[in-house]
Amino acid sequence: MKRIELFSCPMDVATGRETVELVKNRVEARRFTQHVVVNVAKVVHMQHDVVLAASIRACDIINIDGMGVVWAARLLGVEVPERVAGVDLFDDLLAMAAERGLPVFLLGATPEVVQATAEIVAQRYHRLIVAGYHHGYFWDDEHAIVEKIQASGARLLFVAITSPKKENFINRWRDQLGVDFVMGVGGTFDVVAGKVRRAPVWMQRSGLEWLYRVIQEPGRMWRRYLTTNLQFAGLVFKAVLRTPPSQTR
Incomplete structure (x- = not known):
């Protein structure tokens, strides 16, 4: 897996299939893996x-x-084969975990959403072992949640909390979680539970998934996306100016 750096952010150039295979190999070898996906907003922040x-x-x-x-x-001249969407990777990793008998823990969202997510994925992947789940409102006692995850015997942990809380929580407790793989999945539980609809495939492929989010939640999303998209455009413009013409496409 090739690692590059753009806008002071490291990124791995890989397909979803390659990522699942790498995670599987690392988990089975008991090599701890801390995973993250980056998007426009995260790069800007x-x-x-x-x-x-x-x-x-x-x-x-x-x-x-x-x-x-x-x-x-x-x-900027870097061949990226595809976008690896966190929600799709979550599904693929659950399928892998079910096939390999690897227990998972689901952390985040509201009590109702995380419970619904646990029930839905258990029905979707009949051999999946859901070792435990807990909502995302636990900040008064993080240590107790970490102990619960550790005691569950889970091998994979999925954290559905907003950024930057989830990334910082994972990094802060990585050595105490007791899992082999941990990934932040943002609003994925809301999608699985049916609380939020995902954009049509054509909008995903056209880079308009953010617009679909704005249409669904205009009061909360429009300012966020307008600000981050404009700032990212500025980063790209500066990078293009610094890049020799022969390297840009």
Whole structure:
């Protein structure tokens, strides 16, 4: 897996299939793996959030999730084969865990959403072992949650909490979690539980998934996406100016 660096952010150039295979091999070898996906918003926030930047840099696998980052990389001469969407990778890793008998723990979202997610994925993957689950409102006693995860016997942990909380929580407790693999999955549990609808495939491929989120939650999302998208465009423009013409596409 080739690692590059764009906008002071390390990224791994890989397909979803390659990522699942690598995770499987590392988990079966009992090699701890801290995973993260990066998108436009995360790259922008890393520019001024040193704690988030450190948490991302500590990861063993850093997938590119977000067509804006994919397009920017290609513009700057880096061949990125595809976007590795966190929600798709979550499904693929659950299928792998079910096949290999690897227990999972689900952490995050509201009590109702995480319970619904646990029930749905257990039905979707009949051999999946859900070792435990817990909602994402536990900040008054993080240590107790870490102990619960450790005691569950889970091998894979999925954390559905907003950024930068999830990245920093994972990095802060990585040595005490007792799992072999941990991944932040953002709002994935909301999608699985049916609380939030995912954009149609054509919008995902066109890089318009963010617009679909804005349409669903305009009051909460429009300012966030407008700000981060404009800031990212500025980063790309500066990078293009610094890159020799022969390297850009």
